[in-house]
Amino acid sequence: MARMTLDDFAKRLGSALGSDLVSLLLYGSAARGTGSGSREPETVNTLLIVRQQAGLFDRLVDAVQAWTKAGHPAPLIITEQEWRDSVDAFPIEYEDIRAAHRVLAGKDPWSGIRVRPEDARRQLEHELMGKLMHLRQAYAAAWGKPKRLAEIVRGTRAGFLTMLRAVLRVSGRQAPPSDEALVREAAALIGFAATEGGLTEPVAYLDAVTRTAAYVDHLERTDS
Numbered sequence: 001m002a003r004m005t006l007d008d009f010a011k012r013l014g015s016a017l018g019s020d021l022v023s024l025l026l027y028g029s030a031a032r033g034t035g036s037g038s039r040e041p042e043t044v045n046t047l048l049i050v051r052q053q054a055g056l057f058d059r060l061v062d063a064v065q066a067w068t069k070a071g072h073p074a075p076l077i078i079t080e081q082e083w084r085d086s087v088d089a090f091p092i093e094y095e096d097i098r099a100a101h102r103v104l105a106g107k108d109p110w111s112g113i114r115v116r117p118e119d120a121r122r123q124l125e126h127e128l129m130g131k132l133m134h135l136r137q138a139y140a141a142a143w144g145k146p147k148r149l150a151e152i153v154r155g156t157r158a159g160f161l162t163m164l165r166a167v168l169r170v171s172g173r174q175a176p177p178s179d180e181a182l183v184r185e186a187a188a189l190i191g192f193a194a195t196e197g198g199l200t201e202p203v204a205y206l207d208a209v210t211r212t213a214a215y216v217d218h219l220e221r222t223d224s
Contacts, residue, residue: 004070006044010104012063013048020056022049022080023106025097032100032177046075047097049083049109080109087113091120092127092166099165099175120170121219128163128213131156135209139202149202157199160209167212170219190215 010024028045050056056077064074078086087094095115135156142148164186165175171189176182187194192208199205 004066004072006046006104009046009063009067009072012066013060014105016059016063017050017056020051020059021106022051022083023109024048024075024104025101025109026104027097027101029100031102044072046072046104047101048075048077049080049106050077051080053079083109084112087115088119090123091115092123092162095120095169096162096165099169100177117170120166121216124163124166124170124216125213128209128216131160131163132209132213135206139206146202150200153200153202153205157205160199160205160212163212167216170216186212 006026013024014021025047026044027047028043030044068074094113098110098113098115135152138152139149142152161179161182164182168175168182168186168189173185173189176185183199184194186192187208190208190211192211193204195201195204199208
């Protein structure tokens with residue numbers, strides 16, 4: 001049996017939902033076209049925007065289960081009203097998706113969507129400090145165990161790269177599409193060492209997260 005493609009998934013969702021499908025987006029590394037060069041396996045991330053939740057899952061089940069059986073994560077799901085109301089709650093995610101997405105079905109959902117820089121900076125400060133505290137906690141438990149430390153870096157690196165893209169945006173800069181170029185540009189702005197391979201060494205990675213959190217805190221203070 002042929003492997004399920006993005007086009008197949010989009011067609012099946014469109015057939016199942018009809019006019020209740022507002023938008024189906026591909027986003028992340030697969031949309032940026034950078035997944036094949038990454039050290040982590042590419043994940044095909046999708047976002048489904050629907051008109052209403054009522055009766056949704058009975059109609060979705062066949063298409064989504066076929067999609068997950070093919071090895072892909074189920075789509076994130078949000079209603080059209082929630083999509084418009086939540087931009088201030090998830091400004092980093094909205095801007096990251098906007099910067100790298102492809103509309104697979106339905107309409108382009110970005111009309112009228114505006115992220116306020118102050119919302120992005122506030123979320124960045126919260127996310128980075130939370131990440132830093134949990135990273136130090138994990139390092140304390142795994143110190144002296146190089147393989148475990150490397151696993152911690154691999155498991156948290158993608159989220160940190162998302163934050164670096166957000167830092168560049170709130171600083172008025174464009175975020176490069178490749179991970180290596182992103183790390184180099186962020187390192188030059190923030191002042192951490194851009195190690196070969198793009199922040200895979202545990203001590204350098206922790207230093208980069210620490211300095212990035214301090215940089216964003218400084219942005220918050222200078223804007224207040």
